[in-house]
Amino acid sequence: MNTDEAREVIARILGQIAPEVDLATVAQDGELQQELDLDSMDFLNLVNGILESTGIDIPERDYPQMQSLDGCARYLVAHSSDRAPGPMS
């Protein structure tokens, strides 16, 4: 997965969780939960959405790396080769 593909996956999942947000207006390195008004349940839904659509199971200890849109994309790119066998987008 390259960065553009990762961004697309994230945008699709966030489109289900916070559909009112225009991601183009969000700072890529801003704090995701603040920028998008995500509560902790929304964040867990993002993590679950990533698992469902990419097979990448993000452990709790890596959540701090998912604090911005940039961080999420970087994480997916870095881990797209070690995903668990499972549903693919």
Next chain:
Amino acid sequence: MPAQRPSMDWPRIVKQLGESAVRPNLVDYERSCAEFTWDDARGALDGLPGGLGLNIAHEAVDRHASGPRAHHVALRCLGRHGEVRELTYSDLRDATNRFANALEALGVQAGERVFVLTGRLPELPIAVLGALKRGAVVCPLFSAFGPEPIRERLERGDGRVLVTTEVLYRRKVEPLRATLSQLDHVLLVGTGDTATSVPGTIDLATTLSAASPIYEIPATSPEAMALLHFTSGTTGAPKGAVHVHAAVIAHHATGRFALDLHPDDVYWCTADPGWVTGMSYGIISPLTHGVTSIVDEREFDARRWYQTLQDQRVTVWYTSPTAVRMLMKAGREVAKEFDLRALRFVASVGEPLNPEAVAWGAEVLGLPIHDNWWQTETGGIMISNYAAVDIKPGSMGRPLPGVEAAILRRDEKGRVVVRDGEAEESAPGEEGELALRPGWPSMFRGYLHDDERYRACFQAGWYLSGDLASRDADGYFWFVGRGDDMIKSAGHLIGPFEVESALMEHPAVAEAGVIGKPDPVAGEIVKAFVVLRPGNDATDELRLELIGFGRKRLGAAIAPKEIAFADDLPKTRSGKIMRRLLRARELGLPEGDLSTLEVTQ
């Protein structure tokens, strides 16, 4: 809602005296209850010098600042990027004096409302306690609220001053500022060291540094209004529960018994400052005990939370079932990486703590988690588990000394059974409505501008909580469910009416019915059933549009997480939506008595 009833079969957690390094404040439950009086509890506080009354801020700050604890750290604030800012009791006295002077300079009078809308920042307790010194009434708002709940509360609460951050102001308040006719002053917490220059606002830091650090608290009646906490209702607008300065007597006494606070504790309350726990136990109670409070700006993160418990050497921790369940989800291996031996007492509030979580605490933290129960209206903890008293996992515990609680029998319509002016109490183990005998100092004194709904909370000499519970033969209370349609999500009480009203403002929506759908982490999540106006198709695009619409109006914490379309909603003959039936359908439960149901075509 029998599905929520916790099992009573978990083994009792037996407490042995001598286990704890510090002697618990409450050792013999029966004796403490028998000996306790609220007059004695008042005697544990100082009162204003010169017999000028009782003011929360004096008990929380000034009496320590003028004594041996002046240089003890009152607040240790952990910032977003790991920076630490400490305020001693003496620092806190000066800062709150400056805030009180700033309000006075703005012409703010005693009794006028000062709203606070920020995350967990040091400016928040400064504003709260400074406003209390001035005699103003403090009303906290939840920073995850969207513009609509903020507007409604500011209006209903006659908000004259708002303290918020530049970010929150720009997003949530500025667009509706013109409609807030009573809001005269907005004080902004900026980011970094530069003063904010948003039109129509005042930079808080500049104002505070220009104000004098000397202030004398004016005479304050113990019955003067001090705090205003909004709580949602099943019908109608949110209600503003009014609390008075005398509430501090209960904040102090309950902190002593239910949280076992000792002066040298390092205490961490993780509740959001927008809710009553963040006020009573995030700010007031620990400060009245002269302890060091941790104020962590950032949101939940399992690893960082353990790190904070370890590095700050937290001794007493007050958190929520949702947080506990998220820690459980993160796995016990994470906990093992940290040294949590400083921790002495853990308590939880917000919704019933399931027995598994109590037992998890005992195993992973090395300490059982002590559930307790109270409400916005009660102002302080009413029923609790205690450091030195056995726990029955899944039970909320027993009433605090000075609190009389009962389970009252209800008739088939859900009304408390009253005979000859006396409410009938349930037998042990029998479900009924949890009620309290009025008279504790932190009891609400009214709903602002809504005397009718206040009076409706009392019957036959009892305050009716709206919660269903039972009491066992040993006097332990067990939560059963809400007696109404209120939703408990992540510890917050959400009124379905507020959510339904917001959704119905969307042009495609004809009707909406909102329920709490059980969720393993949050307890419940908000789910809406929506009937569309003719000419609108139940498409996925429209569903997402409504989710976004709800979030924009209400904010993430209240907006529905799920929306389902329905052809019609079940209603009573009088036209009220039967949310209970919607919920039963959602859960696949028996639908119960349908005799009052309207027959739809």
